[in-house]
Amino acid sequence: MSRTDPAQGEPLMRIRNLDKSFGGVKAVDDVTMDLRAGIVTTLVGPNGAGKTTFFNLITGNLARDGGEVTWLGRDIAGVKPHRIARAGVMRTYQDLRLFDGMTVWENVLNATEYGALPIPEGRAARLRKRERIERVLERTGLADKRDTRALDLAYAERKFLSLARIMATEARLWLLDEPASGLDPNSYERFLTILREDVAQGVTVCIIEHNLDIVIGISDRIAFLDRGRLLADGDPQSVLNDPELAKIYFGDRA
Amino acid sequence: MEAYIFNLVNLIAIYSILAVTLNFIMGYAGIYSLAHAVFFGLGAYSSAWVAQHVSPSIFVSYPAAMVAAGAVSLLLALPALRVRGEYFVAASLGLQVLSVTIFSEWKSFTGGIGGVLAIPPVDILGLEVFRPAQFAVLSVIVLVVVLLVINALVHSSFGRNLRAIRDSESAAASFGKNVPMIKTISVVISAALAAVAGALYASYLSFINVESFTLDTSVLVMAMVIIGGTGTVAGPIVGAALLLLLPSVISYFDFLPRTEIGSLQQIIYGLGMTLLMIFRPGGIVGRRSGT
Numbered sequence: 001m002s003r004t005d006p007a008q009g010e011p012l013m014r015i016r017n018l019d020k021s022f023g024g025v026k027a028v029d030d031v032t033m034d035l036r037a038g039i040v041t042t043l044v045g046p047n048g049a050g051k052t053t054f055f056n057l058i059t060g061n062l063a064r065d066g067g068e069v070t071w072l073g074r075d076i077a078g079v080k081p082h083r084i085a086r087a088g089v090m091r092t093y094q095d096l097r098l099f100d101g102m103t104v105w106e107n108v109l110n111a112t113e114y115g116a117l118p119i120p121e122g123r124a125a126r127l128r129k130r131e132r133i134e135r136v137l138e139r140t141g142l143a144d145k146r147d148t149r150a151l152d153l154a155y156a157e158r159k160f161l162s163l164a165r166i167m168a169t170e171a172r173l174w175l176l177d178e179p180a181s182g183l184d185p186n187s188y189e190r191f192l193t194i195l196r197e198d199v200a201q202g203v204t205v206c207i208i209e210h211n212l213d214i215v216i217g218i219s220d221r222i223a224f225l226d227r228g229r230l231l232a233d234g235d236p237q238s239v240l241n242d243p244e245l246a247k248i249y250f251g252d253r254a
Numbered sequence: 255m256e257a258y259i260f261n262l263v264n265l266i267a268i269y270s271i272l273a274v275t276l277n278f279i280m281g282y283a284g285i286y287s288l289a290h291a292v293f294f295g296l297g298a299y300s301s302a303w304v305a306q307h308v309s310p311s312i313f314v315s316y317p318a319a320m321v322a323a324g325a326v327s328l329l330l331a332l333p334a335l336r337v338r339g340e341y342f343v344a345a346s347l348g349l350q351v352l353s354v355t356i357f358s359e360w361k362s363f364t365g366g367i368g369g370v371l372a373i374p375p376v377d378i379l380g381l382e383v384f385r386p387a388q389f390a391v392l393s394v395i396v397l398v399v400v401l402l403v404i405n406a407l408v409h410s411s412f413g414r415n416l417r418a419i420r421d422s423e424s425a426a427a428s429f430g431k432n433v434p435m436i437k438t439i440s441v442v443i444s445a446a447l448a449a450v451a452g453a454l455y456a457s458y459l460s461f462i463n464v465e466s467f468t469l470d471t472s473v474l475v476m477a478m479v480i481i482g483g484t485g486t487v488a489g490p491i492v493g494a495a496l497l498l499l500l501p502s503v504i505s506y507f508d509f510l511p512r513t514e515i516g517s518l519q520q521i522i523y524g525l526g527m528t529l530l531m532i533f534r535p536g537g538i539v540g541r542r543s544g545t
Contacts, residue, residue, distance in 0.1 A: 059428065061424065061427075061428075080427075080432075081424075081427040081428060082427045082428075082430050082431055082432050082433065085427070085428050085429060085430040086430040090428060090429065090430075091428050093424070093425060093428075097421075097422040097424060097425035098421070098422070098425070099417060099418045099421040099422060099425070099426075100421050100422075101417055101420065101421050101485075102414065102417055102418070102421065106414055106417075109414065110411070110414040110415065110417075110418050110429070111429045112429075113411040113414060113415060113431075114429075114430035114431060115411065116412070116415070116431075116432055116435045116436045116439055117412060117439065118410040118411045118412050119411075165429065169429065169430075
């Protein structure tokens with residue numbers, strides 16, 4: 001499937017004045033930004049800045065208090081998470097949420113199975129799906145582990161399985177919640193390669209990441225969140241070099 | 255002796271169907287229901303009613319039982335599956351308690367406490383099946399068909415979706431799965447197939463009453479699943495056979511006091527289940543650790 005229809009840089013998802021509070025604490029506060037086609041936007045900010053909440057809001061996992069989110073021009077207020085997913089927005093979770101009792105192969109296969117009831121597929125379609133999954137497992141280094149239960153995988157393998165599930169889908173927007181945290185340097189190179197290849201194929205990515213090397217290595221745009229507010233949204237150099245932001249980001253650790 | 259053995263075969267086959275269909279939602283979808291005896295009962299009463307008033311043909315009374323149980327399960331599933339798992343257990347318990355009252359009071363349909371008498375034997379293309387040996391062939395064939403249906407479902411995308419939901423509902427939804435819909439369908443399938451066990455039971459015994467469809471039965475079937483091995487293919491059948499054979503085995507030991515056999519049986523069940531959960535939480539057939 002072609003993922004390239006809107007020109008690079010066109011906004012696929014528009015977020016306007018997004019708000020969410022938990023018991024009086026503003027977790028996401030008046031955030032306005034666009035996620036643009038074929039571009040990697042990285043969300044950075046201290047812990048508790050509202051990054052994961054932001055993902056939960058734009059995937060329908062949480063109901064927003066105010067603001068507007070449109071996907072390909074369509075308002076997705078109140079749309080159920082599975083419908084938003086089917087429309088092409090898929091995510092990973094920081095705590096992975098793999099299908100632990102299923103094998104690697106089943107995890108990836110099942111990520112592509114939306115229908116409630118089994119729909120018979122033609123031989124050609126089955127074969128295409130099989131090849132697609134084989135390819136994903138090759139790229140993520142999980143080909144040897146295809147019959148291993150997700151529960152029995154090592155940490156890095158679990159991280160890659162989380163990514164493999166989303167790679168196998170037709171999703172156009174990937175929301176990745178700390179996909180590289182805790183990876184060793186080899187795995188981390190593999191991760192960057194995968195991401196660059198898929199972005200070159202037209203996938204749009206929004207990624208939450210703490211590791212500044214990865215942030216610099218991958219981002220086309222950086223959005224800086226702090227206490228729910230979007231403090232900056234621009235090209236990596238200008239955001240990272242902003243002394244005010246550096247103070248917020250590193251302030252607690254210095 | 256022969257009749258005794260065939261009688262056991264029939265009961266084991268019928269309870270195996272109940273255990274297999276409960277395992278379908280418990281083991282694969284993670285939906286714990288304490289109302290399985292309700293669908294067993296609905297199947298029995300509906301098929302009995304249809305056999306008496308419409309036709310005792312297996313192609314009429316058994317499907318009618320499935321439709322009735324499937325429809326009632328929808329009433330449970332639609333509201334209860336939109337909320338978290340624990341609420342479904344509570345809601346199913348509520349349905350179970352409510353249903354026993356209805357089964358006891360709705361005399362025109364269930365015969366009240368007295369039950370339904372003189373249920374005609376099931377008719378298969380003109381052949382009336384009622385002798386234990388003949389019926390054993392029927393009940394085992396039905397069990398095999400139910401097993402094949404469940405097995406096909408479990409190994410299809412539907413089965414993978416159920417296991418995905420069991421492992422992480424939110425991740426399943428994030429991959430486009432309509433979680434409440436899939437869970438609802440699984441409950442309806444489970445209830446409709448449990449009703450087949452009820453239909454077998456009614457046409458085999460030719461007499462049914464509310465005693466067979468109480469909470470005790472729901473708990474017994476759940477125990478069969480857990481003891482045999484939740485989420486396994488053979489487990490529920492092993493569990494059903496074991497729990498149904500236990501009373502006969504105990505009665506062989508002559509030195510045991512006759513009058514205490516009932517309570518002895520309870521002690522053995524309770525002790526066995528506790529020990530099993532400590533040393534083999536996956537059940538007899540299940541994996542040693544985890545699931």
